[in-house]
Amino acid sequence: MRTYLSAALTLMMFSLAAATTVQVKPGDTLTRIAVRHGTTVQALQRANPRVNADRLRVGTGLRLPAAAGRTWTVRQGDTLSLIALRSGTTLGALLGVNRGLNPRLPLRVGQRVTLPAPATARTGTTTVVRAASIRVNAALPVQGRVTTPYQATHPGLDLAAPTGTPIRAAFAGSVVESYFDRRSGWGWTVVLDHGSGLRTRYSHNSANLVRVGARVGAGDVIARVGSTGNSTGAHVDYRLYRRGQAVDPSSVP
Template sequence: MPTSSAPRAATPVKAGTYTVRAGDTLSGIAVRTGVSVAALRAANPRLKTADAVQAGWVLTVPTSTAARTAAAPVKAGTYVVRDGENLTVIARRFGLSLNQLLGANPQYRGGKAVWAGAKLVIPPRTASVTARAPVTVRATGSRPGRWAWPLPGYHAISSDYGERVLDGDPEMHYGVDIVAPQGTPVRAARSGRVLESRADFERGWGWTVVLEHPDGWITRYAHLSATLVKAGELVVQGQPVGRVGNTGRSTGTHLHFGTYLRWDPRDPLSLY
């Protein structure tokens, strides 16, 4: 944990490089550095073949106008969504909160998915935005960089964390829905112990696995086609715990990934 006064998450980029920490993902690094995954890949030849980054790698973070153009508005105030992006990521790239971005694009309220090619209105930044993620991260005592993405290679989010409308009713969506093919292995985001591994159709989770991590964090993986662990079992980070499916209250093949601190729901994307 940082002990200096400099907030870690606010100052990740030094002289155009980024040193990969354990648990980092390429998409997480893209969020932190404000550069698209495509631009990072283009600036770092070894990323063109590697699916995952490794701790200790020093990545070049492009700062040239050309590289930034990929992630910049096509014209002032608008942005064309790129493949694999979601509103949370786009909001952070522009230094906005999700609510600020939704305020300018009300058609996406309620957790509606945004797809590549869609045009978003980017509202002007306000001063209040600077105190976002780092504050949350510290308050919860989490150590960023220690989380592994449950579906390496799959980063398209079809439904963000937060309020949404499902079957005509407003509800809170305590997790993110990640799109991946049926049967894709779902990997433990952290090491821990299996709290639940069962069919939970009463609450709509379908086949679901819940892991308990040593520092009070809990992760849920739902709508699985199969579970690969048993309750009480110890699992290590990255271990397959189930397979992507479409069971329970689900409208398509995807993984519901939920994160909780002592059962208090948190946006999974705030941890990457």
């Protein structure tokens, strides 16, 4: 009996360790791992203080930050994007802690959705961005699949979704650009100004639905997904800038 209990306890401890530790895969960065598991680079660094972010080795085990245990009860009209917006998180982080959720299927009223742990500070490439300084919450512009994460060679997120899918403003603001960008290859593009030096760009659209000077609210439809410009498939190239410097969209609450 004692041997059985010891074996069961060992198995339980192994299962808990497996659930909170992940291995670095080829091509991984801390940003990719954070997006995949619904956390932040800063939280990963705090949980793994000895790991060098610039020299990740394939096969290295990383401890995932403990979940906060918060939940959201789905109400009439809720979508994953709206829940992310209202709870101060991102769609990518929400999907990361709710592995069974299919963003293409509607939510059920009364359904419980786990919320990611809140973060107190987020870091871009060289600029620290704090939620208190922005005073807004962001959601990803489409409920799409991240095909290209934020990285030095691509300072934005590519979100794949069917052509015509509504693209929604991540923040409230005003339209400062709405045009076909031939020079940069971004195709139909919308740029929003949100004040305090914050701007967002949405590119490769099939159609722009807003004009320069218009005011939009967070979650308002501003364009539709397409593949215009230099593009190989239907998606939105979503970028966020803080005083002209690119910031990882998945790091902003």
